[in-house]
Amino acid sequence: MFTGLIQSLGEIIELKRDSNDLRIRLDSRGLDMSIVELGDSIAVNGVCLTVIAFDDNSFRADVSAETLANTTLGNWASGQKVNMEKALTFSQPLGGHLVSGHVDGTGKILSREQDGRSVRFSIEAPKELEKYIARKGSICIDGTSLTVNSVAPGHFEINIVPHTLDQTIINQYQPGVLVNLEVDLIARYLEQMLISGETSQGISIESLQQYGFIKPGSR
Secondary structure: OEOOOOOEEEEEEEEEEEOOEEEEEEEOOOOOOOOOOOOOEEEEOOEEEEOOEEOOOEEEEEEOHHHHHHOOHHHOOOOOEEEEEEOOOOOOOOOOOOEOOOOOEEEEEEEEEEEOOEEEEEEEOOHHHHHHOOOOOEEEEOOEEEEOOEEEOOEEEEEEOHHHHHHOHHHHOOOOOEEEEEEOHHHHHHHHHHHOOOOOOOOOHHHHHHOOOOOOOOO
């Protein structure tokens, strides 16, 4: 698990394709690698990667065909900057939101506009993910925990403050750029509970409406 709070900007050093898979080496000098062990997880642009080799300055990971097909990773290139976060520990404050590192799909930057000292982005989301994106809810974009400012058919908007622009790759975003999206875990599990009919503890569409989790008339 991760928090969506980026700990370091890294850089892709090497990409090696082998059949349908990929082996990647990343510069991780901005991360504290002193307690990293083989098999640990590190999120790179929101994709949970397993460490298969490492030193003080870099680590390697294998990427499956499934990950390549469902994330932006297949478009990555040597020298590209990436967001990095080590896995959450029990002693670490949860400052963002719970993030699994399992990307749900890719979105596309539609527009970028200055909004005071912040920057407002409009992002197109896959149709199958739209139902999980709510105004003032959480979403993870390239591994960064962000708040959704507004939602409209086919897209949503986020407002990025200067600190986040400085500490992540978001400042590089321009219209047309593809990004990794992970929707809120609670929304996904809640939907599955309702679909499965697990209402014995009082969970139902009506009770969710009653306590303000969804708007009346929503299905």
